[in-house]
Structure formats: C-alpha cells, structure tokens
Amino acid sequence: MDMLLAIPAVGFYLIALLLVIPGLANNNGIKVTPVFAAACMAIIFHILLLKDLIFAGAGQNLSILNVASLISVIIACLTTVAMLKMRIWFLLPVIYSFAAINLAASALLPGAFITHLEAHPQVLLHISLALFSYSTLTIASLYAIQLAWLDHKLKHKKSLAMNPNIPPLMMVERQLFKIIIVGYALLTVTLLTGYLFINDIIAQGKTHKAILSLIAWCVYSVLLWGHYQQGWRGRRVIWFSLVGAFLLTLAYFGSRFVKEIIIGM
Template sequence: MDIFLALTAALLYFAALLQIIPGLSGPNQIPARSVFLSASGALVLHAYLLSDLILSGGGQNLSILNVASLISFIIAAITTGLMFRMRIWVLLPVVYSFSAINLTAATLLPGAFITHLEAHPEVLIHISLALFSYSTLMIATLYAIQLAWLDHQLKNKKKLVMNPNLPPLMAVERQLFNIILIGEVLLTLTLLTGLVFVQDMIAQGKAHKAVLSAMAWVVYGVLLWGHYQSGWRGRRVIWISIVGAFLLTLAYFGSRFVREVIIAG
C-alpha cells in the first residue's frame, strides 16, 4: 500500500509539473488552481507516508532518505503555499521533481536510524529548527538559480523574459535576500539550541557538523552584510548562496551519507 501511495503522490507531483512547463516556454497562462490541486493531493499523500515512515513504534526513524524526503516535503509545501502570491513557477518543477524522487526512494529503499525525541523535547526543538533553516536556505538557493537564469535571459534578450508567468528580476532579488535573512535567523537559532541542548555537539565524530554549519552561517552573514552595506548583487550573490548551501548540505548529510549508504552498502 505504501508503494502504491508513493507512486500516486509522485504522479500527482509530475502532473503539477507538466501543467507548469508549457507556460514557462510560451505566453499561455499557467493554470494555477489546477496546479495547486495536483500539488496539494501529492502533499497530503507525502505527509501521510512520512508519518508512516518516520513515526515507527520504537521511536522516530530519521534515516537519511526519510530526512531528505521530509526536507523536500517542507520545501514543496512552502513553495506551493506561495504560488498565488509570487511568480515562482521556475522553481516548482525542480521542487516537485525532487519531492517525487525523494519520497519514492524513501519508500522503496527503507533505512533505519532510530531516535527517541519524545524523551528529549529540547533536541526536537533543535532538529525542527535545523530542518526549517536548511529548507529555507535551500529555497534561497533555488531563488539564486532562478535569478541567474533570468539574468541570462535578459543579457541574451530572450523572449522568455516577456513571459507573464515569470517574475521581474528585481522582485526575485528582493525576495532572495528576504529568504536568506529568514534562513540566517533560523540557522542562528539552530546553532544556539545545539550549543545549549545537544551536549555532544562538538564531540568526536560530530564536530564537523558544528564547524560546517558555523562556516555556512558566516558565509550567509557575509552575503547579507555585503548586500545591505555594499550593494552586492549579481553573480557574486549567486555563487556565495551556492557555497553556503553546499556547506550546509555537507553538514547535514555528509557523514550520514557515508555511514548509511557507502559503508552500509
């Protein structure tokens, strides 16, 4: 049954995706309501499957695939909720594709990394902040890629720039820094709660997570400072955003990937 539901959710994600793509390459209006209904159906099934995959009887199964699927769900839910307020159509095909792939992989390739967060609510707060900070900054990375794509279209005078489904370049840039600021605040709270609540945060075998997360925090902080104090924009902003996302991904998934996939395989 879980496999059937996962495949149904993936099909709904791809149905939403297929309704978006034609509007990105032509002047036709994207059917936002229809896309929203397809994506909402996929998200409902995704949430149900996540509860089944993560909330096992013996604790919480936070395997690398389950966590990746949870993060992709958070990103998909946030971006879907924003589709009527912002022209984020360029982002959604990537978001929905990753959600479908991550959910299918988590369902078909079950792993085990059991924790007991009910016994440590303070750790649950820390992990929740970590998930939301990572998801928010990944959305910022997608915005940076969208910004680069729109900038390329402008410089090459492509007709796609006139597409009514695409946002103005300046609006994307403004939204990008608002999202990075929110993500930086969440990342700050993540690091602070880690220092306070997670006693072995800098212990051997875990220190790299704290170091890489702190490096990402510095990178995003420098980016925000450079933008608001010195007017940084363009390619510099895009590349710094990607570097910050890379550092965070290494912090969140690097050792888990080696331990759960490479060594276990």
C-alpha cells in the same frame, strides 16, 4: 501500504509538473488552482507516507532518506503556499521533481536510524529548527539559480517580457534576500539551540556538523552585510547563496551519506 501512498503522491507531483512546464515553454498563462490542487494532494500523500516511515515501531526512524524526503516535502509545502502570491513557476518543476524522487527512494530503499525524540524535547526543537532553516535556505539557493538564469538571458539580450510566467529580475532578487533573511534567522537560532541543548555537539562524529554550519552562517552573514552595506548584487550574491547551501548540505548529510549509503551498500 507504503507503495499505496507513494504511487499517488508521485502521480500528483507529475500532474503538477505537467500543468506548469508547458507554461514555461510558451506565453500561455499557468492556471494556479489546478496546480495548487494537484500539489496539495501530492503533499498530503507524501506526509502520510512519511508518517508511516518515520513513526513505524518504537522511536522515530530518521534515516538519511527519510530526512531528505521530509526536507523535500517541507520545501514543497512552503513553495506551494508561496505560489498563491508570487510567480515562482520556474522553481516548481525542480522542487516537485526533487520531492517525488525523494519520496520514491524513501519508500523503495528503507533504512534505519532510530532515535527517541520524545525523551528529549529540546533536541526535537533543535532538529525542527534545523530542518526549516535548511529548507528555507535551499529555496534561497534555487532562487539564486533562477536569478543567474534571468541575468544570463538579459545579458544576451533575450527578451522575457512576453512570458507572463517569468518574474522580473529585480523582483526575484528582492524575494531572494527576504528568504535568506528568514533562513539566516532560523539558522542562527538552530546554532544557539544546538550549543545550549546538545551536550556532545562537538563530540567525535558531530564536530564537522557544527563547524560547517557555523561556516555557512558566516557566509550568509557576509552576504547580507555585503548586499545591504556594500551594494553587492549579481554573480557575487548568487555564488555566496550557493556556497552557503552547499556547506549546509555537507553539514547535514555528509557523514550520514557515507555511513548509511556508501558503507551500508
């Protein structure tokens, strides 16, 4: 049953990729409607697959692969909706490829990490906020990579003006900070709910998550202060964005990766 959902999901992600990538390589316009339709179909099958994987049996199976697949479909949903108003074609190949790889891994390499969130709704709220904050700030890190690529092209005097699918540098920077502000707000609430609702947040095995998440929050705080108070732009903004996302990745997946993937092997 899982493969019957995984195969069409991967197939529709590939169709979306094939509709986007040629437009990035030349000056032809990318048609929004076919890309949006293919992506929506992929996301629907992806969500149905996750429903079976996470809610199979008693409790919820939040293995590292299932969580990674869940994060990837959240990112795919957010960016697919965003494509209707913003030129984010440069990001879509990375996002859809990431989603396809994650859903294939979760279907082919099932793991187990059973929880019972129905008994702890406050923990469910905290986890939901954490997923959305991480997804949003991951999108911001992809924007930072796009910003670095555009900046590199402009510094080497390579004109991008003829390609209507590539957004202007200033537009990308403005969008980047809008996304960071949303992700930063979600991360702030995530940290607050963690300390309020999770009694053993600093217990053994969870301390690194709290510390790394707090350090990441400090990184984004400094980044926002530096941009709006000191006028930071360019490489410094890019590096702060990437470092913040890297710290959150270590916080959310570091120990789980070692326990479930490396030791589990």
